[in-house]
Amino acid sequence: MSRVRTVLGDIRPEELGACDAHDHLFLRSPQLPGQELHDLSAARAELAAFRAAGGAAVVQWTPYGMGRRAADLPELSRATGVRLVCATGLHQAAHYDAEVLDQLHGTGLTELFVSELTEGIGTTGVRAGLIKVAGGFHALDAHARWTMTAAAEAHHATGAPLAVHLELGTGALDVLDLLCDELGVPGDRVILGHPNRFPDPVVHRQAAESGCWLAFDGPSRAHHVTDWRMPEAVRALAEAGFGDRLLLGGDTVVAGARSVDGGPGMPYLLRRVRSRLDAALGADLVDRMLTEHPGRAFAADWP
Template sequence: MVTAPPVVRTVLGDVPADRLGVVDAHDHLFIRSPLLPGQELDDTEEAAARLRAFHGLGGGTVVQWTPYGMGRRADRLAALSEESGVQVVAATGLHQAVHYPPDLLDSVRDSLAELFVREITEGIEGGGGVRAGLIKVAGGFHGLDAHARLTMRAAAEAHRRTGAVIAVHLELGTGALDVLDLLCGELGVAPDRVILGHLNRSPDAAVHRQAAAAGAYLGFDGPSRANHATDWRMPEALKALADAGFADRLLLGGDTVTPDTPGMPYLLRRVRPGLELALGEELVERILVSNPRGAFALRR
């Protein structure tokens, strides 16, 4: 029996996973939250400029982790992808409860899995046929609350029905092992169908190694926020994981969340050359090009 080659679901349709090029594995073209009043990313021209700059630096694909109800502007993603030449992967899913009005959560709480499946298989409402290619959920600070458990259960069900990967926001990089205990232990999701985001924000080498050994993908994404300076430790963390045999588990992203975030061009203009000096070009190429092919492919 001939097995079909793996594909990634972009906003312009499914593409072979080996055609992603250089991948920003975690970013946002559009996002809004009541926690960031006045700092919304909602300007189409600015999004287009970031994509053009990313493309000009050799970028091929951007994975937007903005989930349901947070201003992801699905209606603009296809045109932006076409105009820039950058492939875009959109997200379904749900963030932490604090990012939503209570009435919105009440309206979807009992049908989350159906919502996620519909957005992956049929399309995002108002998105002109754009379908999501991953499921974004979120943990809490060093633990999982009832909302996180609810959304992760729905994500696991949607994953089983669609093959889409589950991408997890870790609050300040914490709670990775609790997430894996729930998703992979209790709910039966294969560890290599889980991406753990923001691990650079909690440079705990033991946790990193345990998560990688379990088989999950590890996302090192976004420059440090003020008073949380961990950027200088990221090369050391990546090298330790690669030396331990986990080079194939690593991903990099820019995580643009406010207009003043350096963003996706910064990933290739500054982060990539610095990592190449510290880690070597071959390893950085693997992290940016080879690893995302497996991470984002639709696979049950």
């Protein structure tokens, strides 16, 4: 039977509740110096604010080697009452030191992903519930192909869903060609992040035809086409018959974006984005995007 793998154990999909399907409690990268998400008390306050807004679950897409603080996630979940899903996987090469990547090339990436999904992350006992990988800007480089190949192999071994960072929303069809056509991952096991950052309705429909999930995320980023074009893009997909393939997330990646630090943060998804999408799509579909859809997208028949 399919279950969603949270940091406190596996649950039925319908138990997930209102879910931020793409966000970050902790994250560090050499690409974001001085903007790290690493403060434990701020993470707890952000989750509490999300809970107060009606949120029940957060899927953290922070992968291996980017400061995900897996050991702290169970207690955060217990303290706030918010269910948390943790990721394994690997981001773009630019987010890692060369020594880390050299070591992973030598030890086996597939084995790492499978171990973190089934046995746990290090000595924490926390098992990951998804694999996060990333494409490039309108292309897939050798690093992306390496990580996606390992992710596909780990999927075939475990059934885990694959979540993909689309760089500025681009490259969706290349990702699907590789993962689904070449590597045999079923479309409904792939979640594409950031399609709203490249709001091409034709590409959106072509991607949705694969059966994949489209995670519209990162609200209130003024330098991206997010809030003001999101209702239009989501409505177009729903009218084309793909309303059952849609997810919503916040994608908080720097400290200043947290609501407790003055940004929109996780609560914004429910406090502002939800009402705007209700007006464009109807509350019933938006409710499913926040509850039913994440339960289906992140569930797996775990070994």
